[in-house]
Amino acid sequence: VTRGRRQFIIGVTVAAATAALLYFLPLFHVVPLNQAGQPMASTAFDAVKFVDCFWSERLIPGAAQAVDAAQLVAAVQQDPKVARRSYGRSVGLGAVYFYLVAGTGRVVSAKKRAVGLSLTDGNTHVQVWLETDKIFGNAVRDGTGLLNVNDIPNSQDFNAVSSEINRRIEVQVLPALQKSASVGAKVRFVGCAEIADEETDLHPLRIVPFIVEAP
Amino acid sequence: MNRFVPGIFTTLVLTLLVLLGGCGTPAKPGTPRIAVVISTLNNPWFIVLGNAAKEYGTRLGYDVVMFDSQNDPAKEAAHFDNLIASGYAAVLFNPTDADGSIANVRRAKKAGIPVFCMDREINATDAAVSQILSDNYSGCVSLGQYFVKQVGESGKFVELLGLVGDNNTWNRSKGFHSVVDRYPGLKMVAQQSADFDRAKALEVMEAILQGNPTIDAVFCGNDAMAMGAYQALVAAGKDKQVKVFGFDGADDVVKLIAEGKIVATGMQFPKLMARTAAESADKYLKGERNLPQKTPVAVELVHQTNVNKYGDYGRKEEK
Numbered sequence: 001v002t003r004g005r006r007q008f009i010i011g012v013t014v015a016a017a018t019a020a021l022l023y024f025l026p027l028f029h030v031v032p033l034n035q036a037g038q039p040m041a042s043t044a045f046d047a048v049k050f051v052d053c054f055w056s057e058r059l060i061p062g063a064a065q066a067v068d069a070a071q072l073v074a075a076v077q078q079d080p081k082v083a084r085r086s087y088g089r090s091v092g093l094g095a096v097y098f099y100l101v102a103g104t105g106r107v108v109s110a111k112k113r114a115v116g117l118s119l120t121d122g123n124t125h126v127q128v129w130l131e132t133d134k135i136f137g138n139a140v141r142d143g144t145g146l147l148n149v150n151d152i153p154n155s156q157d158f159n160a161v162s163s164e165i166n167r168r169i170e171v172q173v174l175p176a177l178q179k180s181a182s183v184g185a186k187v188r189f190v191g192c193a194e195i196a197d198e199e200t201d202l203h204p205l206r207i208v209p210f211i212v213e214a215p
Numbered sequence: 216m217n218r219f220v221p222g223i224f225t226t227l228v229l230t231l232l233v234l235l236g237g238c239g240t241p242a243k244p245g246t247p248r249i250a251v252v253i254s255t256l257n258n259p260w261f262i263v264l265g266n267a268a269k270e271y272g273t274r275l276g277y278d279v280v281m282f283d284s285q286n287d288p289a290k291e292a293a294h295f296d297n298l299i300a301s302g303y304a305a306v307l308f309n310p311t312d313a314d315g316s317i318a319n320v321r322r323a324k325k326a327g328i329p330v331f332c333m334d335r336e337i338n339a340t341d342a343a344v345s346q347i348l349s350d351n352y353s354g355c356v357s358l359g360q361y362f363v364k365q366v367g368e369s370g371k372f373v374e375l376l377g378l379v380g381d382n383n384t385w386n387r388s389k390g391f392h393s394v395v396d397r398y399p400g401l402k403m404v405a406q407q408s409a410d411f412d413r414a415k416a417l418e419v420m421e422a423i424l425q426g427n428p429t430i431d432a433v434f435c436g437n438d439a440m441a442m443g444a445y446q447a448l449v450a451a452g453k454d455k456q457v458k459v460f461g462f463d464g465a466d467d468v469v470k471l472i473a474e475g476k477i478v479a480t481g482m483q484f485p486k487l488m489a490r491t492a493a494e495s496a497d498k499y500l501k502g503e504r505n506l507p508q509k510t511p512v513a514v515e516l517v518h519q520t521n522v523n524k525y526g527d528y529g530r531k532e533e534k
Contacts, residue, residue: 092350093487094513095530136356136394150507155336155386159352163393196515 354514369400416443
């Protein structure tokens with residue numbers, strides 16, 4: 001074997017060994033931007049399982065604590081601070097308050113995204129809107145007062161709870177409401193409302209329902 | 216030779232003055248000292264956070280010294296070495312890295328110095344005494360809903376991300392995407408990091424606009440980047456066509472919202488967070504141990520209809 005050929009074989013062997021080494025022990029990994037630097041998701045927490053248990057054992061039984069929607073609107077109009085103290089809940093610090101509300105009303109408007117109810121007989125104006133489209137935000141997670149941010153150590157898991165509650169409402173509650181919500185129909189509801197601004201958010205009150213039935 | 220002596224003397228005096236200046240006002244004997252460690256003072260929002268922490272700490276009777284980590288975990292670690300060695304009573308802390316900063320907090324804890332996180336989270340619940348954090352995810356859910364309302368259910372948009380190692384970057388992005396991703400007509404044509412930096416956002420946005428000249432909106436993970444993106448759009452003559460959304464509630468963005476040039480932002484409350492952190496530290500140093508590990512601070516949506524209620528990094532009536 002000539003000297004040049006020997007050097008070639010050594011070079012190829014070294015290159016192959018280096019390639020094999022780098023394959024098994026790479027110096028860096030290329031990852032998509034949306035995965036770069038993201039904290040590891042909690043592997044122990046299962047939001048679906050958590051909400052499954054929360055829904056049947058705490059949320060539905062807790063509905064009995066809801067304040068009457070018309071009473072809440074009147075209380076907020078009279079004195080927002082007293083209404084917040086008496087019926088509202090907030091998570092941490094901030095001006096956004098959540099309320100657990102219930103009521104029975106007659107459908108006076110049925111739109112693609114919400115069903116409008118009048119809560120008093122003979123009134124044709126919408127007094128509350130029940131959301132029927134995609135549900136976002138933390139109204140139900142934070143409105144009942146049954147869940148605390150410090151009960152779940154990871155804030156991303158706490159947000160996942162909210163998403164799962166909303167998904168469950170979309171799948172299990174809203175289809176029945178959309179089906180039965182023809183103008184004139186009577187609807188009983190329990191749900192949660194978010195009020196960030198008392199000047200605008202009461203006209204009308206928007207509610208994310210988690211119980212809807214025809215009385 | 217003699218003519219150099221006054222020069223050397225002056226240089227020594229000036230160096231000493233700069234070094235002592237960096238250490239802040241000398242402590243009054245017996246007055247406990249609090250350190251305010253801020254991730255970067257190269258961003259007006261963090262200057263407000265740091266100054267407010269210093270002001271509230273001083274009002275509560277402490278000598279307060281501020282440290283700038285310049286977004287550098289190594290500088291932050293050096294600050295902690297310094298403050299541990301100097302015997303500070305507590306730290307009001309705005310971390311540079313959710314994971315990387317944990318070790319600093321643990322070292323302080325081991326040395327008996329309680330740490331109170333402000334605005335930015337660390338990925339540990341057993342290190343800091345408490346963490347006062349903006350509810351970034353929920354704030355961006357609201358912003359995402361308003362985005363859909365303003366842009367519509369179809370269109371092309373760009374997202375400028377903050378520092379990829381920071382939890383806030385992803386909590387904001389995830390909150391926003393939890394809404395917009397449910398509208399298949401809304402297409403994200405580019406997603407790039409501009410490190411929460413105005414100059415970098417300008418640069419990144421200019422490059423994106425070359426490849427995507429017909430976008431409808433840009434969502435920015437903070438207001439400094441929103442300002443940079445807006446500047447790029449003005450330069451390209453597209454500021455009337457592209458809707459800009461920010462996050463923070465910085466004064467310059469709030470003013471541009473009032474003028475109809477930027478669509479919306481999420482108001483964080485740096486002064487409220489700083490005050491809560493300072494008060495928590497004071498309570499802890501006076502013996503209170505029942506402090507919540509995490510206190511979320513709600514983020515409020517600021518848009519043209521309600522912009523008159525906001526300014527000076529908060530709600531106007533709170534001043």
